Amino acid sequence: MHRRFTGKVCLVSGAGSGIGQETAIAFANEGAKVIVADINENGGQQTLTFIKACGGEAFFIKTDISRSTDTEAMVQAAVEHFGRLDHAVNCAGVTGGVSIPTHEYPEDRWHQVLAVNLTGMWYSVKAQLNQMLKQGGGTIVNVSSAAGLKGHPNNVPYSATKHGVIGLTKTAALEYATKHIRVNAVCPTAIETPMIMDGRLNLRSNQELREKFTNEQAMMRMGQPKEVADVILWLSSDESSFITGHAMPVDGGAFA
Numbered sequence: 694m695h696r697r698f699t700g701k702v703c704l705v706s707g708a709g710s711g712i713g714q715e716t717a718i719a720f721a722n723e724g725a726k727v728i729v730a731d732i733n734e735n736g737g738q739q740t741l742t743f744i745k746a747c748g749g750e751a752f753f754i755k756t757d758i759s760r761s762t763d764t765e766a767m768v769q770a771a772v773e774h775f776g777r778l779d780h781a782v783n784c785a786g787v788t789g790g791v792s793i794p795t796h797e798y799p800e801d802r803w804h805q806v807l808a809v810n811l812t813g814m815w816y817s818v819k820a821q822l823n824q825m826l827k828q829g830g831g832t833i834v835n836v837s838s839a840a841g842l843k844g845h846p847n848n849v850p851y852s853a854t855k856h857g858v859i860g861l862t863k864t865a866a867l868e869y870a871t872k873h874i875r876v877n878a879v880c881p882t883a884i885e886t887p888m889i890m891d892g893r894l895n896l897r898s899n900q901e902l903r904e905k906f907t908n909e910q911a912m913m914r915m916g917q918p919k920e921v922a923d924v925i926l927w928l929s930s931d932e933s934s935f936i937t938g939h940a941m942p943v944d945g946g947a948f949a
């Protein structure tokens with residue numbers, strides 16, 4: 694197996710479930726020391742257990758990325774426990790939980806989704822950049838969505854925030870391109886995680902909607918969280934050393 698991250702310190706937010714959990718485990722399997730950050734303590738502890746069972750090294754910090762004090766503490770945890778921060782992945786996100794058209798969308802939900810997906814993403818990137826600038830380099834991968842590249846009916850804050858993540862990613866990529874900090878985004882389509890299987894869309898029990906989501910990919914299947922984690926690790930590794938400011942679809946051919 695590749696061991697591209699031996700001795701590196703990697704931070705993953707939203708690491709208690711789905712894509713973030715797979716990413717944290719994948720980093721650990723390649724030799725990284727991992728900071729597992731999530732608002733959900735049970736999920737975070739579960740990830741820690743998986744990593745430790747495979748002989749990996751990790752530390753969990755309960756983090757609500759919509760609070761700047763928490764995002765600063767999450768980066769500080771990397772420095773205190775493992776001495777530095779080499780690679781950050783900002784995966785924590787929410788969908789809003791309801792399907793309502795734009796003119797009726799509830800104001801409170803709009804603010805909740807913006808606070809996590811966009812403001813929380815900026816707080817996270819800001820804290821990570823401050824540490825990486827001190828060290829002289831690093832990589833950041835932000836998890837956007839296919840909904841960041843096209844509209845997403847009945848979930849306006851989700852699509853708006855995921856478009857915003859790409860603007861944030863490209864701007865930071867330009868600002869730090871000569872400072873040895875690369876900043877990229879991934880834009881997955883339908884990935885089998887609790888977010889879409891059990892959340893607002895509930896694809897686990899809604900067979901018709903599940904088929905619709907399956908058929909959107911040219912491969913006629915949904916993606917697995919590991920398939921997104923693999924792209925995130927590649928964007929974090931030296932194998933992508935000339936790539937910054939990209940918003941990369943992970944889409945089974947959907948955008949083709």
Ligand SMILES: NC(=O)c1ccc[n+]([C@@H]2O[C@H](COP(=O)([O-])OP(=O)(O)OC[C@H]3O[C@@H](n4cnc5c(N)ncnc54)[C@H](O)[C@@H]3O)[C@@H](O)[C@H]2O)c1
Pocket residue numbers: 706707708709710711712713730731732733736756757758759784785786787809813836837838839880881882883884885886887888889
């Ligand atoms: N599953 C998909 O089809 C899909 C597609 C495109 C993009 N995404 C994006 O991928 C990312 C991961 O989603 P997933 O599918 O793995 O979902 P998930 O629900 O399985 O995982 C999301 C994690 O984020 C955590 N989280 C939520 N709010 C948080 C907060 N304020 N602070 C810290 N942690 C918080 C949750 O506790 C959870 O562990 C999200 O940003 C999502 O928008 C998912």
